[in-house]
Amino acid sequence: MISVEEAVEKILSFIETLEPEEKPILNCLGQVLAEDIYSRINIPPADNSAMDGYAVRAEDTRGVGKASPVVLPVVDEVAAGYVARKRLDSGTSIRIMTGAPLPEGADAVVPFEDTDEMEHRLPLGELSRIGVLREVRPGANVRFRGEDIKEGARALEKGIELRPAEIGVLASLGYVSAPVIRRPVVSILATGDELVEVDQALTAGKIHNSNTYTVAAEVIRYGGIPMILGVGGDSVESLDEKIDQSLVSDMLITSGGVSLGNYDVVKDVLMKRGEIALWTICMKPGKPSAFGMIDSDGRRLPHLGLPGNPVSTMIAFEQFARPAILKMMGKKAFAKPSVEAIIDDAVKNTDGRRIYTRVAVVRRKGKYHACLTGPQGSGILSSMVKANGLAIIPENTPGVKAGDRVRVQMLNWSEDSIMEE
Numbered sequence: 001m002i003s004v005e006e007a008v009e010k011i012l013s014f015i016e017t018l019e020p021e022e023k024p025i026l027n028c029l030g031q032v033l034a035e036d037i038y039s040r041i042n043i044p045p046a047d048n049s050a051m052d053g054y055a056v057r058a059e060d061t062r063g064v065g066k067a068s069p070v071v072l073p074v075v076d077e078v079a080a081g082y083v084a085r086k087r088l089d090s091g092t093s094i095r096i097m098t099g100a101p102l103p104e105g106a107d108a109v110v111p112f113e114d115t116d117e118m119e120h121r122l123p124l125g126e127l128s129r130i131g132v133l134r135e136v137r138p139g140a141n142v143r144f145r146g147e148d149i150k151e152g153a154r155a156l157e158k159g160i161e162l163r164p165a166e167i168g169v170l171a172s173l174g175y176v177s178a179p180v181i182r183r184p185v186v187s188i189l190a191t192g193d194e195l196v197e198v199d200q201a202l203t204a205g206k207i208h209n210s211n212t213y214t215v216a217a218e219v220i221r222y223g224g225i226p227m228i229l230g231v232g233g234d235s236v237e238s239l240d241e242k243i244d245q246s247l248v249s250d251m252l253i254t255s256g257g258v259s260l261g262n263y264d265v266v267k268d269v270l271m272k273r274g275e276i277a278l279w280t281i282c283m284k285p286g287k288p289s290a291f292g293m294i295d296s297d298g299r300r301l302p303h304l305g306l307p308g309n310p311v312s313t314m315i316a317f318e319q320f321a322r323p324a325i326l327k328m329m330g331k332k333a334f335a336k337p338s339v340e341a342i343i344d345d346a347v348k349n350t351d352g353r354r355i356y357t358r359v360a361v362v363r364r365k366g367k368y369h370a371c372l373t374g375p376q377g378s379g380i381l382s383s384m385v386k387a388n389g390l391a392i393i394p395e396n397t398p399g400v401k402a403g404d405r406v407r408v409q410m411l412n413w414s415e416d417s418i419m420e421e
Helices: 004-014 164-172 211-221 236-246 266-273 310-328
Strands: 020-024 053-056 070-078 093-096 108-111 129-132 154-156 177-181 185-191 225-232 251-255 274-279 290-296 299-306 338-343 354-364 367-372 389-393 405-410
Touching: 004 274, 004 290, 004 299, 004 310, 053 070, 053 129, 093 129, 154 164, 185 211, 185 236, 211 225, 211 251, 211 310, 225 236, 236 266, 251 310, 266 274, 266 290, 266 299, 274 299, 299 310, 310 354, 338 354, 338 389, 354 405, 367 405
Parallel strands: 070 093, 185 225, 185 251, 251 299, 338 367
Antiparallel strands: 020 177, 053 093, 053 108, 070 129, 274 290, 290 299, 338 405, 354 367, 354 389, 389 405
8 A cells, every 4th residue: 555645646647737728717717827918008007096086286285284274276077987178287176086097287186085075065066176184295095007017017927826816807907818727527437336326216225326426526626527427337348338438538537446346347447448556545534546547549548546435435536636636727736724623532543544534623712623523434425514624643553532633634624614612
């Protein structure tokens, strides 16, 4: 058996980043930028007001205050999206709204609250003059041309993940599409004669095919596109047919058929059609996981064989499939967030493997605590429903006692999602 870290390193050594594609910017969320983006314009395109108020010359406000205001004629009004009709001369003001271009001749904006506007309004709302109650300096409350992004500057760097902020920058620069690393298409195949589809009635010895749906949901969660192949039987012929269908995808993930049983034929098919790079990993659950490459007409398709038990499938996916998908998408950070917590329950390690224990992490008196979510059998999928993390019990240790500190790999990370008890 090899360690989890060795398995991840081995798998990633076979994984290549996919090629770029051009997509509408709103469809690029979560993808990695494939090229540097340079600005074709200044943002903002002109000096403009950062406040609702009055455009003035700063020198006209020198020394003023509430006890000694300066009264300035109001010669024009300008809203965002328009330009002033008049030039601002010394000793005058122009009423201006946030985002409106600064009138020629002005160098500052006095906010409404620093004027006595209400005292000077005429009955029909007209305003001919304004009292300025506070001195402003040149540039006060002004957003300058190009202060956010200058024309010709690199606005976004190749290799970053596009979040809502980056999508907004692309839109502000007038980009309707962007070059991004494409999302991988991941074929998903559950194996086993005992499996039937979720819309079929159960008969003796049969169970519903849940793994396909948990794996497909995980693929979507981490940015891939699932291609569901259905159920493959426990025969070489059945699996060969399904694998042929997967060759149009970027990766094949199977569940089941990778242990030592007489009907676990996935590894046999993998050996026949390519190579096995690794098989069995020092972890619990998830030990019977396999990875290899399928050869077809000069093309090599990565194949990850996950265990058939549903909890084993999910935990092995998190450790191995998730980083592979992220690398295909051009991402660099593969580690999941983790916290140190006090474990409330003892966990024994009887066979020297690394144990991933399902826990609910809560906060008590400012400290993280991890509580087991019930029985830890690899077939108890409801234990994953109750968990927000996996407490890691190191390999080659006797386990942990209640009250010990453990590292918890968070499945769903958000400070707000951790309950306070």
